[in-house]
Amino acid sequence: MKKIYLDYAATTYIDPRVLQKMRPYLTNAYGNASSLYLLGREAKNAIEKAREDVARILGASSQEIIFTGSGTESANMAIYGIAKAYCNQGNHIVVSKIEHKAVLESAKRLEKEGFKITYLNVDSQGIVKLNELKKALNRKTILVSIMYANNEIGAIQPIKEISKIIKKFRRENLLPAFHSDACQAAGASSLRVDELGVDLLTLNGSKIYGPKGIGCLYVSKDYKIKPLIVGGSQEMGLRAGTENTALIVGFSEALKLAEQLRKREGQRLRNLRNYFIKKVLKLIPHCQLNGHSQKRLPNNINLSFDGIEGESLVLKLDQYGISTSTGSACTSTDLTPSHVLLALGVPEDLAHGSLRLTLGRKTTKKDLDYVLKILPKVVGNLRKISAIQL
Amino acid sequence: MKKKKNKKIGDVIGKNKGKSWLYTGIVKDHFFHPRNVLLDETNYQYDGKGIAGNPLCGDIMALWIKVDPKTQKIKDCKWRTYGCASAISATSMLSVMVTEKGGIAVKKALNLKPQQIIERLGGLPELKFHCSVLGLDALKEAINDYLKNKETK
Numbered sequence: 001m002k003k004i005y006l007d008y009a010a011t012t013y014i015d016p017r018v019l020q021k022m023r024p025y026l027t028n029a030y031g032n033a034s035s036l037y038l039l040g041r042e043a044k045n046a047i048e049k050a051r052e053d054v055a056r057i058l059g060a061s062s063q064e065i066i067f068t069g070s071g072t073e074s075a076n077m078a079i080y081g082i083a084k085a086y087c088n089q090g091n092h093i094v095v096s097k098i099e100h101k102a103v104l105e106s107a108k109r110l111e112k113e114g115f116k117i118t119y120l121n122v123d124s125q126g127i128v129k130l131n132e133l134k135k136a137l138n139r140k141t142i143l144v145s146i147m148y149a150n151n152e153i154g155a156i157q158p159i160k161e162i163s164k165i166i167k168k169f170r171r172e173n174l175l176p177a178f179h180s181d182a183c184q185a186a187g188a189s190s191l192r193v194d195e196l197g198v199d200l201l202t203l204n205g206s207k208i209y210g211p212k213g214i215g216c217l218y219v220s221k222d223y224k225i226k227p228l229i230v231g232g233s234q235e236m237g238l239r240a241g242t243e244n245t246a247l248i249v250g251f252s253e254a255l256k257l258a259e260q261l262r263k264r265e266g267q268r269l270r271n272l273r274n275y276f277i278k279k280v281l282k283l284i285p286h287c288q289l290n291g292h293s294q295k296r297l298p299n300n301i302n303l304s305f306d307g308i309e310g311e312s313l314v315l316k317l318d319q320y321g322i323s324t325s326t327g328s329a330c331t332s333t334d335l336t337p338s339h340v341l342l343a344l345g346v347p348e349d350l351a352h353g354s355l356r357l358t359l360g361r362k363t364t365k366k367d368l369d370y371v372l373k374i375l376p377k378v379v380g381n382l383r384k385i386s387a388i389q390l
Numbered sequence: 391m392k393k394k395k396n397k398k399i400g401d402v403i404g405k406n407k408g409k410s411w412l413y414t415g416i417v418k419d420h421f422f423h424p425r426n427v428l429l430d431e432t433n434y435q436y437d438g439k440g441i442a443g444n445p446l447c448g449d450i451m452a453l454w455i456k457v458d459p460k461t462q463k464i465k466d467c468k469w470r471t472y473g474c475a476s477a478i479s480a481t482s483m484l485s486v487m488v489t490e491k492g493g494i495a496v497k498k499a500l501n502l503k504p505q506q507i508i509e510r511l512g513g514l515p516e517l518k519f520h521c522s523v524l525g526l527d528a529l530k531e532a533i534n535d536y537l538k539n540k541e542t543k
Contacts, residue, residue, distance in 0.1 A: 309449075309474050
């Protein structure tokens with residue numbers, strides 16, 4: 001059977017060139033980077049080289065790069081780290097309503113500890129309302145966390161404009177700091193922190209054809225953060241635990257490749273995405289695109305279908321070898337529809353019937369044509385047995 | 391496609407606290423091959439009809455029954471479901487349970503419990519239990535509809 005993977009926003013395969021670079025550190029070069037002898041120094045050098053490479057891509061200096069265990073850990077670290085370091089100067093944090101749960105749940109936990117959280121609304125296209133941000137900022141605000149690009153609908157936020165608003169508000173002061181979760185934007189948009197004007201930036205390996213279990217947090221040298229994990233003095237004392245050399249090297253190599261391929265691959269995916277959206281809206285009645293038609297990641301397609309539920313659709317497509325996901329979730333772990341689609345004002349029944357297709361390096365037009373053949377059939381069949389008759 | 395070995399068969403209470411996404415082979419079978427679906431109701435003569443759930447929570451079940459006037463047994467049960475895989479499977483299984491072996495009496499059908507459906511499906515993830523409850527709600531409504539129709543006749 002054909003196998004068509006269209007869930008690149010969930011995770012990507014490891015690029016063989018990345019694996020090649022990692023291999024020595026999984027086998028012979030197994031030293032602990034803290035050790036003084038040659039084997040240890042080899043590991044240390046590889047890690048510091050990776051840190052420099054990542055810093056160069058971000059337009060940062062290497063002391064500003066901290067390697068972590070995941071994008072989620074990086075986001076947690078950014079939010080707790082700033083909150084705990086600056087809690088004597090304020091207790092207010094601003095996040096958008098469509099953040100990844102890594103950010104939302106961190107904010108909620110701080111809320112229970114007594115912090116005040118403002119959840120910013122987005123417009124019907126999923127873009128943060130800038131005038132709400134302006135109104136939300138006050139002298140107690142220590143952190144603003146707004147994602148670069150959304151994982152469900154691919155909406156790309158105006159990070160530079162957000163940064164301008166924050167900088168204008170804080171003038172010569174340090175606070176609020178601006179953190180952006182860029183896990184989905186990596187490989188699609190520029191990550192230069194100097195141009196974006198962010199103070200903290202979260203990245204991870206598993207969305208950029210790198211390994212899983214590795215993330216990275218950029219923290220501007222102007223800011224101090226409190227570590228989540230304490231122990232040894234690894235990562236400048238900010239993230240204790242023996243460094244995983246192979247993952248760090250793999251992450252750095254993956255980010256380099258993603259940056260090299262960014263423009264060309266972005267254009268290719270954008271063309272495929274537009275082709276698919278145009279066709280599918282024509283082929284399937286009572287079907288809508290969620291999110292902005294252009295201000296979205298080049299690989300993201302998020303659709304809602306009247307009268308059917310997302311999970312059934314995902315399982316039926318799986319039978320044809322097509323891997324997709326439902327942004328909404330009547331999954332067995334969560335029955336509530338997508339908080340992102342609800343924030344956009346998508347009605348609950350349509351939010352239950354959403355389907356996310358995310359394209360990637362191996363996606364071809366032929367793949368999409370196959371999906372365009374299967375999807376109308378599957379949607380039609382589910383509608384036939386649906387209690388909601390259109 | 392190769393069928394994965396399914397360890398969850400017989401797991402009525404959901405050993406893994408609903409964290410697994412895995413459905414049993416029976417659930418999958420009823421999802422991919424639903425029994426007794428009513429595709430076109432225009433010429434379908436039924437004795438009772440019931441609807442349960444709402445689109446906001448993501449599940450709606452519509453269910454139709456025919457009852458043998460002499461034996462008071464359900465002789466036909468048709469349905470349509472808007473919902474996730476387990477909602478579709480649970481309604482499908484319910485339609486089989488009330489009509490198999492000559493059908494069960496309407497009075498007895500009113501006493502069916504969600505656990506009986508879940509058991510027949512070989513288990514459902516805990517969070518999905520409500521799907522099977524909704525199917526029963528639709529059935530009870532259909533039976534009450536039938537009983538009401540009978541009185542007025």
